[in-house]
Amino acid sequence: MTQCDLVIIGGGPAGLAAAVAARKQGVEDILILERDGELGGILNQCIHNGFGLHTFSEELTGPEYAARFIEKVQEEAIPYKLHTMVLNITKEKTVTAMNREDGLFDIQAKAIVLAMGCRERPRGALNIPGYRPAGIFSAGTAQRLVNIEGFMPGREVVILGSGDIGLIMARRMTLKGAKVKVVAEVMPYSGGLKRNIVQCLDDYNIPLKLSHTVIDIQGKERLTGVTLAQVDENRRPVPGTEIQYKCDTLLLSVGLIPENELSKSAGIQIGSVTRGPVVNESLETSVEGIFACGNVLHVHDLVDYVSEEASMAGENAAHYIKNKEMYAARKEIPVNTGEGVRYTVPETLDIQRMRSNQTLRFRVGSVYTGAYVSVYLDDKRIQHKKRQVLAPGEMETVILKQEELQKYPKLQKITVRIEEE
């Protein structure tokens, strides 16, 4: 069987940043496995600008942001295989993959970085009644058709879901000559960035209907229309509020789910909120030597944070390969979620292995203004910082200092919570 020090599964922004970081830490033998025909992942179809403000202090389009990292991978001469589908990974870190040139093959890795990203929630997850005519796409599929394959999926469009991809596609379809009639959002607020509401909807006079959802789909061969209705506070349609829209296309932008089939095949523990692997401070999963980063770990709002997190995962994997013994002992302290905090990444932390300044990312459950983000070591509050605004759509961070945690040898738990005062 082929041996490899570090196998990285996925050649999108997370995989690329992890590979470059591991190489900089001295790992010579790295292999990136990518199922698409090119590196860069989903960035290749995100042709709009706004990427990289944090990383490069300039606004890049998705392909440009990807190109910066692809160039680094090429400069470092890190090997990669395209059109390569990973079929299975095991606890023992054997990777089974296939492609046209090599057929089916196994690689024995010393460490693995999971960077498979996420996929869109499909129509089936929404239970919309009606026929199954042509013309219903996930927003990301439509984005690929328009921006890479070069054709338009339809002319008269209704979009369900006001996540960023839905908003971006409302503008994109409009610029390409389609009529976007409405964007419907089941929640009373949009899940997308304010910037996108203004620049993708308001600029083009596309109405956004909050607390609305699709209750019926018409058309047998091709979609001919949809019915929207207002929903009550329990997200149930309110009779009498139905509005009929004639359209040939329905785009769904209704959430993203980390793609963890492979993680599960290795018996990796998956978190119920993030739907990604449960990781420790090193971004190491419940299986020793398998690390995770990017949208396969938890869905990010900005690619800059994906790159940052993936660099950490790459460095940690490099550290693991050289200092395996440090990872065998598991004296990890749980990081608990208090009031208002939906999840944290990492979920556990080892004080010996943690960085001197350890980043902890989390998301809140609802919108807060002027609230405080607090960190408790057991019952002692060590951080209490006021934030202008906290919103579920935005990822938040706190930094924990190793120095400070070392003062608490009997520490049982760390808690992050939102406090009104």
Next chain:
Amino acid sequence: MEKRELTCIGCPMGCTLTVTMQDKEVVSLTGNTCKRGDIYGRKEVTNPTRIVTSTVRVKNGENPVVSVKTAQDIPKDKIWACMEAIHEIQVEAPIQIGQVVLKNVADTGVDLIATKNQRAVESRL
């Protein structure tokens, strides 16, 4: 006196800004909670600009289209003229990131540039 309401895009707070204008001059701006709101509001009512991104048809490329953007932001009211120009042109592969695809798009003084590399392929005939 004309009043305009805007949503600030500076951060997730999304403050509602009210801008009062007279003869195309900003008289007052209220509703912002920080400096960024002030700057955004004033620019948005006097000279709103956007970077336009789209795709252009490709000849002899590995994909039928390549992504492009305006090298700088252009006036908002030129977006449609810019899109019309984009739809008319075709560019021949190979294409390099940053390559000018169309000079002075829609008389804005701004060039349209490629945002992705694309290799050429042998003719499929």
